[in-house]
């Protein structure tokens with residue numbers, strides 16, 4: 362197969378943060394990350410408790426929660442242990458090193474103290490990685506760079522994407538992979554070099570089975586499309602928790618099971634390629 366199994370990659374990956382995600386994927390037989398973009402603490406925690414059994418990773422935007430408090434983080438951490446998943450705060454840092462180090466460690470949210478993985482835009486250059494690494498590396502955290510985006514008209518393409526990959530290659534001790542739509546291992550390499558020794562993880566948002574987009578520029582592809590392009594983890598938000606003002610918790614469970622199954626069967630199929 363041109364694709365290596367999650368098991369094999371877990372065995373030989375040099376980064377402990379990447380290993381723990383790969384090991385969780387294998388244990389849970391799930392490459393599904395649920396994005397929980399709701400504004401009420403009760404909905405947030407209810408959704409996570411219900412999708413927990415089906416996911417390797419829970420993605421958060423804690424700054425949208427109206428009634429955020431430190432007990433939310435304590436409960437999130439309990440759920441992460443109860444259901445065996447990792448936590449990814451989708452903070453999309455984008456400032457100078459000194460500022461992002463403060464945003465990562467401090468403020469109301471203290472992201473570095475509870476989020477196993479976070480992400481950053483490469484737009485400021487390599488100093489954003491060293492700034493975040495000064496906080497996250499001693500804690501064993503991992504960083505993803507946004508090499509591409511799922512939105513219509515995204516500027517993250519071509520040379521920008523290539524430079525993001527070069528930045529990651531120069532900081533393998535903290536950068537474990539990318540937010541992107543396809544494998545980044547061969548980007549910027551000669552046509553005979555697959556770059557697979559880099560083994561960057563690729564987490565892909567903009568995944569949906571029922572619709573192709575939303576009214577604000579989001580674009581969706583299916584789990585099978587993104588897995589075949591070399592993505593490792595599918596990120597699904599509204600496809601699972603719905604679009605309405607209220608959360609139908611039974612439907613959330615049904616959709617989480619459905620996306621876990623779709624992601625895993627796409628993975629098993631690609632191992633046969």
Ligand code: UP6
Pocket residue numbers: 396398422451509510511512540566567568579596597598599600
């Ligand atoms: N996200 C994208 N596209 C990107 C990067 N991040 O959609 O390129 C994030 C959004 C949202 C989630 O911030 O939290 O992934 C997608 O949600 P959805 O499945 O409801 O569209």
